[in-house]
Amino acid sequence: MKTLRVPEATVTRMSIYSRFLERLDRNGMTTISSNEIADGVGVSPAQVRKDLAYFGEFGTRGVGYNVQTLLKYTLKILGLNQAWPLAIVGSGNLGQALSTSRGFNARGFRVACVFDYDAKRVGKRIGQLLVQPIAQFPELTRKENIRIGVIAVRNSLAQEVANIMVQSGVQSILNFAPITLRVPADMEIRNVDLSITLELLTFNVGLKAAQSL
């Protein structure tokens, strides 16, 4: 099989293009050029075209891209032509914020269940959902066919939760704990690490301060 190797940065940008197109579509725009997309999201026009070229030819020379059509393709490419139920483990500050966030739903994600270790939290209500005991994780996620697990527990529990997710057949993990988790190579895992992002800022602010001395 032809192995389609796509840079991760390209996938990231596809997601950005896709959301930009969603906005254009809402505003009733029908056609757009790579130049305008580039402008709208802050990359170069060549980059836009190169990115799209990984997946096919979606435009018309001399004209541009049809917004609706391209939007549909980007969603399909990103796997968003289906619903993705999520299982969140951890019903603390972050877990609750995530569970009640409307942002998730916008693009086909849906928080299907929330788990916690703490007996005091189990049974509590978060929006429509009841917090489930972690022991139920394998059964419930299998039943609901959940393929994405979200880790929002305190750091020292994160690896344990990851292990449970691996054993339960969840295929991918979104991890908020600032820890390098060990998972089998065939698990998809991404970390959302605020410290790293903040420290990118402080590094660069510091750099600028040093340069302007």
Add this chain to the structure above:
Amino acid sequence: MKTLRVPEATVTRMSIYSRFLERLDRNGMTTISSNEIADGVGVSPAQVRKDLAYFGEFGTRGVGYNVQTLLKYTLKILGLNQAWPLAIVGSGNLGQALSTSRGFNARGFRVACVFDYDAKRVGKRIGQLLVQPIAQFPELTRKENIRIGVIAVRNSLAQEVANIMVQSGVQSILNFAPITLRVPADMEIRNVDLSITLELLTFNVGLKAAQSL
């Protein structure tokens, strides 16, 4: 001046090394090799040494790195030899979770003030802090010498908040709204975008499913 161009990926990893070293230090470890660091955080040993080489020579050949010393250097490099007060705009789900998160404090960050547009939220208490009206942003951030602003308002307000931050002399922005913000080139801005991260997962899960047909 010699312009030290460091890849962003290197800075990201420096932050990861730094936190790993913190853990080693807490556990009383005194010496470590690039191999062990690599192992601990999931990169190659050559990568670790190459990354460190951007900033100087911190190790001893045949021996390795002193954990405490290297930790101090990484913190210094990342600009964490000083405190960084943060201003969060938006006291909704996310803003509250961020404000009360202990994770921030760990590495020198401190939520110094929280702002909101909504009059109903202004004056409410979040932990030790009172939610301030957005109109106070320029004055308060200047007084507290805040250089990092965090955007946690609903999408349609995000650009406006960014503008206020720019005008107030805040030098860098951590943005949680899934929107491409327009800011002057000399502003440091990073986005934390859950959708993108989730869509990286769905793309790759989809890819694997396709490959195993």
Add this chain to the structure above:
DNA sequence: TTACAATTGTTATAATTTTCACATAATAAT
């Protein structure tokens, strides 16, 4: 002392990613 083992710092090589430039195709104007 000298040889050996360990591990860094660095140079060279390879791989990846981005940018550039332009041939190609579609539309509009003359």
Add this chain to the structure above:
DNA sequence: ATTATTATGTGAAAATTATAACAATTGTAA
């Protein structure tokens, strides 16, 4: 019809980043 204009798709070049290999240095043991 013909020409001009616009904007895509792509191959080649440039830039960036990662990997690999090894010389240099330190500590240790014979």
